[in-house]
Each structure stands twice: as C-alpha cells, then as structure tokens.
Amino acid sequence: MTHTLLVAGTASHVGKTTVVAGLCRLFASLDTPVAPYKAQNMSNNARVVPTPSGETGEIGVSQYIQARAGDVHPTTDVNPVLLKPRGDGDSQVVINGQAVGHYEAREYYAEHWDRARSMARASWERLAEEYEYVIAEGAGSIAEINLHHRDLANVETARFADADILLVGDIERGGVFGSLLGTLSLLPDDLRARVVGCLITKFRGDRSLLTPGIEAFERRTGVPVLGVLPYDDPGLPEEDSVALPPETERATIGGDDGVPETESVTIAVPRLPRISNFTDLTPLERTPGVRVMYLPLSAGKQLTDADAVVVPGTKNTVDDCLALRSNGFDASLRAFDGPIVGICGGYQLLGERLTNAAVEATGSVDVVEGVGVLPTETRFSTEKHVEPVSRTIHGCGPLDGATGTVTGYEIHMGETKLLSPVDQPFDGTGAATDRVLGTYVHGLxxxxxxxxxxxxxxxxxxxxxRPEADESARRVDLEAAYDRAADLIREHVDLEPLGLPT
Known part of the structure; x- marks a missing residue:
C-alpha cells in the first residue's frame, strides 16, 4: 500500500521544496521507490517532460528537481496543474502539461477547478500504483481558511491521498511557534488529526536555545517537533520570483567564491516584471569570478557597471517590452557594447518588432517595437510550443568558438523569423550578430x-x-545539491513518526 506524506507549510517560501527534494534523495539512496507530487503549483519556472500518454508537457521546476533527486523520470503526473502568472491577476492554466487558456482566479475556480481536481487525483492514483511512497508538496500556507473549500495542493491532496501531514515553519522570519500553533488551530478537524509532526527550518545559532520553546509547544499541542534544520542552502534551483530581489531593488548574486571583485565580471539581468525561467541564470551565478546583477528597469544607466547582459524569459513579452521602453532600458541595451544574450522572451524582445501582440499582451495593441539589436520579428498566436531539444552548436557571436551539442527545452508562444541574414547558433535556429545572441533554448x-x-x-x-577555480565550489552540479538536501534530512529529522524508511 502506498504511503503519502504531505509536506505542508505555515507560509510560502518556508523550505517545503527542499524538504521534499531531500526526502526523495534520501529514499533513492535507500533503494525505496518514491515520487514527488504537487497537485497544483504556481510558478513561471517550468521544465518540459512527457505526459503519461507520451505527449510533451510542462511542470514546475521544483517537481522536476524533486523527481530527479529521487531518481525518477518525471512526467506531468508529478505536477498535474500548473498556474503561470502573467500579471494583473491573470494566469495561464496548464493541466496535464497542456495550456488550456488564460484566466483570472475567479474564472479558473468557476470553469476549471473541478476538472483540475479530477485530473490531480488521477495523477496521484497513477503514482500510487507505481511507487511505495509519494511525497507531496503543499502550496503556500495550509491555513488559508478562505480557500479551504478549494485548496487543491493542501486540503484536497491530504484527503484524496489519505496523507499524513508534516507541517513546516520557517524560524528566520520570526514567530515560528506562533505560526505553527496558529496554523494547527485553523486546520479542519480531519486535517488536524493527520498532522504527525512539525519541522522548523532555517535556524541559525545554538539549537539548545530552542528546547524550552519546543517542549512548551509539544505540551500545548501534543504534536512533536521532529527536527530543526539549520540554515543551509543546498543549491537547488528556485521555484518562483519570491527568491529574487524586488523589481525596484538592485541586487548582486555571487561573489562568495574568493575571487577578488577586480578579477571578476558582472553580468546584468534586467528585472522584468513578469520574469520567468530565471533559473537559466543559476549556472552563471555559481561560477567562480562571476557576479549576476539584477537591475531595476529604471536603472538602465547602470549597465555601465556590467560586462555583459542576459535578458531572461518572460511570461508576457509584449508588456515587459513596453516596460523596458517606458523606463529607457531599451536605449541602454542598444548603447551597450558588450555581449548580450536573450533567452526565449528575452530573445523575442531583442528583435525589431512583435506582431499580433494583442494575443500576448493584456492590452489591444497589435504591433510593438522591440529593442532592435537583432534583425528578427516575432508573431504571436494562441499555439504554444513545448518540446525538449538537442542541437549542434555553431559557435558565433557571444558563443564564438563553442562546439558540441546543446540540450535543453523550449516553452514559448510566438514564432520568430529573420528579417535579414545573420548567423544561427543552433542548427538553423536562433540569431546572432557579433555581440548579440538570441535563442529559445532554456537551460542554455x-x-x-x-x-x-x-x-x-x-x-x-x-x-x-578567467580565474582557474573548481566550479564545484560554487555548486553547479545539481547532484551535489540533492545530496546536501538529503544530508539535512538525514542528520536533523526523526523519520520514524512519519512512517517512512530510516
């Protein structure tokens, strides 16, 4: 019989994703068949995987990495419902890997939630047939009482999966005992009875200082605290933009590698309002001698501090292109004389123009001028392109000298054509000048x-x-990140009350 554990949280960003990934890796190391699961996720960081029927679909990046941590080849069953925010309360709804349209929350719940619940349950049932354990990740807080009647990732999952619940609270934010106690008190009675333990994450300092609070909490609630995880980022890709600096703040990631700033380079990234798949930047952030600087769109003149620019993906190319222009960032990009790479939406907006733009944008505009540093035009349609890719590299522009094969995935709406002959870096796709390159390949x-x-x-x-340094020191290797997440669980969590292998 399959055992399902729901890792639920007192809030968003408390460490649920890391806990699930660590558990999956730990089970895999014990040769225990385990699969991750998240009934409904909201994220613009996605990966391409097969559907159970063999088609191609997309899931949130967190479930992808959790599956890989558990030595599982993921399908859309691990994340059957994905909501991809586009701004202004509107999200693209993806069910079983396929986009079904753009909806505001009220429309989604009225028109698609029943179907989403049915599909989510069917996905869990298929996983339960194949795996001994299913480790489900909740979404946000399980204590959102206004949503309990339609909380697919938390309440519904716990019920249809007959799941035990591990409640996770983040002590870094302060008030962890109040958060745990308040969450328990707001749970429906049947869910409260399923809570087998709590976990405190992101703790810094002397563990013994928590003992009086833990003992008092356990006496008051009868729920054991099964572990306290120290503050330690294993290096897993981030799920959503909560991990990024706010749109109005400049922030630099990297620089903790021992390479002096005078010997390092800075890669600027415009902080697009609707940024997506920014995990494409992670390998650069973790490379010695490299600093990735996220810039507010109002800070385009600060490109003078940068040695290169990467324009990331966006869930709404047209509106983000308009945002670039209204802030003058497009002019800064045209004036920049260093290497520029645009990925997916970033590739689209670097071109001459965007047409049939009303399909993509929230307004009614039909043609939008792009930044104009690539001789391309993108025409939008309602058709979505989702596929894994493997292509031969033809080194040119900012990738001059590169050879071999590039693998990754494409997720985009719109088709891009060349307006004049330029180099194409990957088997006749993308576009490159001597200093600018654009491609649809995520994971580049x-x-x-x-x-x-x-x-x-x-x-x-x-x-x-370039400094000579071991890249592993900056944790480019995801396998090492999975192992570190497992070590956190192994060393700091009592697994026996969870009914899980020890």
Missing amino acids: FENRPVREAFLDSVFAHAGLV
Missing part, C-alpha cells in the same frame, strides 16, 4: 561548452583573465 548555460564560450567572451570584453 547548463551546457558547459555554451557556458565556457560565453564567459570567455565576457572576460575578454572586460580585459580580464
């Missing part, structure tokens, strides 16, 4: 030949020599 910098060639061009433009 996970490919070492691409990453090396791009950084060679960035260091050369900066007049610097």
Whole structure:
C-alpha cells in the first residue's frame, strides 16, 4: 500500500521544496521507490517532460528537481496543474502539461477547478500504483481558511491521498511557534488529526536555545517537533520570483567564491516584471569570478557597471517590452557594447518588432517595437510550443568558438523569423550578430561548452583573465545539491513518526 506524506507549510517560501527534494534523495539512496507530487503549483519556472500518454508537457521546476533527486523520470503526473502568472491577476492554466487558456482566479475556480481536481487525483492514483511512497508538496500556507473549500495542493491532496501531514515553519522570519500553533488551530478537524509532526527550518545559532520553546509547544499541542534544520542552502534551483530581489531593488548574486571583485565580471539581468525561467541564470551565478546583477528597469544607466547582459524569459513579452521602453532600458541595451544574450522572451524582445501582440499582451495593441539589436520579428498566436531539444552548436557571436551539442527545452508562444541574414547558433535556429545572441533554448548555460564560450567572451570584453577555480565550489552540479538536501534530512529529522524508511 502506498504511503503519502504531505509536506505542508505555515507560509510560502518556508523550505517545503527542499524538504521534499531531500526526502526523495534520501529514499533513492535507500533503494525505496518514491515520487514527488504537487497537485497544483504556481510558478513561471517550468521544465518540459512527457505526459503519461507520451505527449510533451510542462511542470514546475521544483517537481522536476524533486523527481530527479529521487531518481525518477518525471512526467506531468508529478505536477498535474500548473498556474503561470502573467500579471494583473491573470494566469495561464496548464493541466496535464497542456495550456488550456488564460484566466483570472475567479474564472479558473468557476470553469476549471473541478476538472483540475479530477485530473490531480488521477495523477496521484497513477503514482500510487507505481511507487511505495509519494511525497507531496503543499502550496503556500495550509491555513488559508478562505480557500479551504478549494485548496487543491493542501486540503484536497491530504484527503484524496489519505496523507499524513508534516507541517513546516520557517524560524528566520520570526514567530515560528506562533505560526505553527496558529496554523494547527485553523486546520479542519480531519486535517488536524493527520498532522504527525512539525519541522522548523532555517535556524541559525545554538539549537539548545530552542528546547524550552519546543517542549512548551509539544505540551500545548501534543504534536512533536521532529527536527530543526539549520540554515543551509543546498543549491537547488528556485521555484518562483519570491527568491529574487524586488523589481525596484538592485541586487548582486555571487561573489562568495574568493575571487577578488577586480578579477571578476558582472553580468546584468534586467528585472522584468513578469520574469520567468530565471533559473537559466543559476549556472552563471555559481561560477567562480562571476557576479549576476539584477537591475531595476529604471536603472538602465547602470549597465555601465556590467560586462555583459542576459535578458531572461518572460511570461508576457509584449508588456515587459513596453516596460523596458517606458523606463529607457531599451536605449541602454542598444548603447551597450558588450555581449548580450536573450533567452526565449528575452530573445523575442531583442528583435525589431512583435506582431499580433494583442494575443500576448493584456492590452489591444497589435504591433510593438522591440529593442532592435537583432534583425528578427516575432508573431504571436494562441499555439504554444513545448518540446525538449538537442542541437549542434555553431559557435558565433557571444558563443564564438563553442562546439558540441546543446540540450535543453523550449516553452514559448510566438514564432520568430529573420528579417535579414545573420548567423544561427543552433542548427538553423536562433540569431546572432557579433555581440548579440538570441535563442529559445532554456537551460542554455547548463551546457558547459555554451557556458565556457560565453564567459570567455565576457572576460575578454572586460580585459580580464578567467580565474582557474573548481566550479564545484560554487555548486553547479545539481547532484551535489540533492545530496546536501538529503544530508539535512538525514542528520536533523526523526523519520520514524512519519512512517517512512530510516
């Protein structure tokens, strides 16, 4: 019989994703068949996977990495419902990997929630037939009492999966005992009875200082605290933009590698309001001698501090292109003389123009001028392109000298055509000039030949020599991140009350 554990939280960003990934990795190391699951996720960071019927679909990046941590080849069953926010309260609804349209929350609950629940349950049932354990991740807080009647990832999952519940609270925010106690008190009686323990995450300092609070909490609630995880980022990709700096703040990631700032390069990333798949930047953030600087759109003049620019994906290319222009960031990009790479939506907005824009944008505009640094035009339609890709590299522009194969995935609406002949870096796709490259391939910098060639061009433009350093020191390798997440669970959590292997 399958055992399902729901890892629920007192709030968003309390560490649920890391806990599930760590549990999946731990079980895999014990040769225990385990699968992750999240009935409904909200994220613009997605990965391409097969559906159970063999088609191609998309899931949230967290369930992808959790599956890989558990040595599972993921399908859309691990995340049957994905909501991809586009701004202004509107999200693209993806069910079983396929986009079904754009809806505001009220429309989604009125028109699609019953179907979503049915499909989510069917996905869990297929996983339960194949795996001994299913580790489900909740969404946000399980204590949102206004949503309990339609809380698919928490309440409904716990009920249809007959799941035990592990409640996770984040002590870094302060008030962890109040958060745990308040959450328990707001749960429906049947869910409250399913809570087998609590877990405190992101603790810094002397563990013994928590003992009086833990003992008092356990006396008051009768619910054991099964572990306290120290503050330690294993290096897993982030699920959503909560982990990014606010749109109005400049922030730099990297620089903790021992390489002096005078010997490092800075890669600027415009902080698009509807940024998506920003995990494409993670391999650069974790490379020695590289600092990734997220810039507010109002700070375009600060590109003078950068040695290169990467324009990431966006869930709404048209509106983000208009936001670039209204802030003057487009002019800064045109004036920038260093390497520029645009990925997916970033590729689209670097072109000359966007047509049939009303399909993509929240307004009624039909043609929007792009940044104009690539001779391309993108026409939008309602058809969505989702596929894994593997292509031969033809080194050119910022990737001059790169050879081999690039693998990744494409998720986009709209088709891009060349308006004049330029180099195409990947088997007749994408576009490149001597300093600007655009491509639809997500996961681009996970490919070492691409990453090396791009950084060679960035260091050369900066007049610097790339430092010789072990990339593992910055944790480019996800396998090591999975192992660290498992070690956190193994060393700090009592698994026996969860009914899980020890």
